Amino acid sequence: MDDLIIAGEKFASRLIMGTGGAPSLEVLDRALVASATELTTVAMRRLDPGARGSVLDVLKKRDIRVLPNTAGCFTAGEAVLTARLAREALDTNWVKLEVIADERTLLPDPIETFDAAERLVADGFVVLPYIGDDPALARRLEQAGCAAVMPLGAPIGSGLGIRNPHNIELIVEAAGVPVILDAGIGTASDAALAMELGCDAVLLATAVTRARDPELMAGAMRLAVESGRMARQAGRIPKRHHALASSPMD
């Protein structure tokens, strides 16, 4: 499989993992290894003096690059501060920008997201914004200097798959930066579809971490992303209304 390139950095894996929802760090570790991911998100939270073990130790042991997110932020101001704290704590200027509109849907707020993206780009961040499946917003964020765009397939944790494949295709068609399908993946075929639609990568967490067997599902997702990428590059046949014989007729 060809490399994924984001902001000049190469990744052999096109599966970006999240770490939320895993029942333990041991389970997470096995799932990360099975997924073969090279880039993995973490959230920033108040330090808990009683916490034992750290997700950072797992990522360090497996030599996986950390991608901090701004999950839990509702305003551009909160997201900018969280990104700056993540840069200080984790020595990375990469950020998955996530500004949520409300707790019920967890849908991204486009206005706050755009505002935060402009401020973070100006502050030297490599910004990967989580957005709705909106081609116009994706284009505006690319123009604002974002290093990738991350449209959702469906709401976070819903496992509903890709609700609007047509919009994802429109985003892919117009994008000059990587398109990373983020959120909504429920099972392997959803991840394969994202890649077949032309996405450059898939980011998922819940589908693996809350699966009955996270390690097995992580392996399934790895294969699905590879399959989808290969199928996209191979070029699928056009859909036809009627049959087309594959054996000679005469």
Add this chain to the structure above:
Amino acid sequence: MKLTINGAAHEVPEGITVAQAVRELTEQTTGVAVAVNDEVVRRGAWESTALDEGDRVEVLTAVQGG
């Protein structure tokens, strides 16, 4: 004087530094970032930055998420 560290009230000596406030919670210094009143204080400035009465100190680290 009184400070808020990660949302909890703390009674601390006058002139306490950011570094000392962090040590109220943890001995850990890597993987940790600090904001005082919503402004990041770089790690290199922790020892030299004194806190004032009523400051809101946030000490953050990375956790599973996303």
